[in-house]
Amino acid sequence: MNVKALIRRAKEAPEVKAKPSSNDSFESEPEALGLACLPSPAWRELGLRSAQLAQEWLPEASEAAILRNLQRRPGDFVALRSKRTARFGGDPGPPFVPEPLPDWLNELCAAVSSAAGLPMPNHVLVNHYQPGQGILPHTDGPAYMPWAAILSLGSAAVFDFWRDHAHAASGEAPALSLLLPPRSLLVFSEEAYSCHLHGLAERRFDRLQEVANPPQPEVPASWHEQLKDGCLERQERYSLTIRHVPCGESRGCDSSADSSPPERNLCH
Ligand SMILES: O=C(O)CCC(=O)C(=O)O
Ligand SMILES: [Fe+2]
Incomplete structure (x- = not known):
């Protein structure tokens, strides 16, 4: 049977919904995160103005x-060449098509906003990396x-900053390499x-010698199995990129929440 016929047959077939088994967590409610009273974080500035961890x-x-919560909803993810991603908060556009965040992500966004003194975020991109996967230099x-x-969740990984595209393509060392341990927040x-x-x-493997923030005073005992000759072996890692999409009239959504960034040239 050719592909067209297979598609026609699939369309004509009655829809069968998979019934979750009793130990299947697909239908269970997402969990609250318990983040109401986090202590103020100890921020460290690490070699680049306006980057703190x-x-x-x-x-x-x-x-x-x-x-x-993420593993309950595998259907939220799309597979890309080098990772899986799930987007919450809508298409950033333009035009921005806002979608409400689930309660547990709103709870996380409120905790990030209060920890970092930022406006309430309205957008979260989840990246899911297998060991060896990454993300190309970008803004x-x-x-x-x-x-x-x-x-960062699940695994440490080294996150690099580059001065510009030419620097990223040059083969030279990054302007700054930061070790992002699991449960760390980079802003x-x-x-x-x-x-x-x-x-x-x-x-x-990430070389610990090359980062601006090697583990102090020593590598945590729980990482010893992943440490070989000064290199840390990556594990499966999730990252949540938490941002705010401005919602101005020109972007076609609620202007009362307008928080468009001022036009400023910061780059030298
Ligand atoms: O996974 C990370 O730590 C980086 C993600 C990132 O740069 C992005 O989502 O734009
Ligand atoms: Fe990014």
């Missing part, structure tokens, strides 16, 4: 709850307010957001 920001129980662009918060804005590129190399 809070290590051990998220409690382990909240990390586990986020991962369970997040003008669709968002000029800041991003990245929450970057202004120059670091608008001028620099950022990305994660597609490799299985």
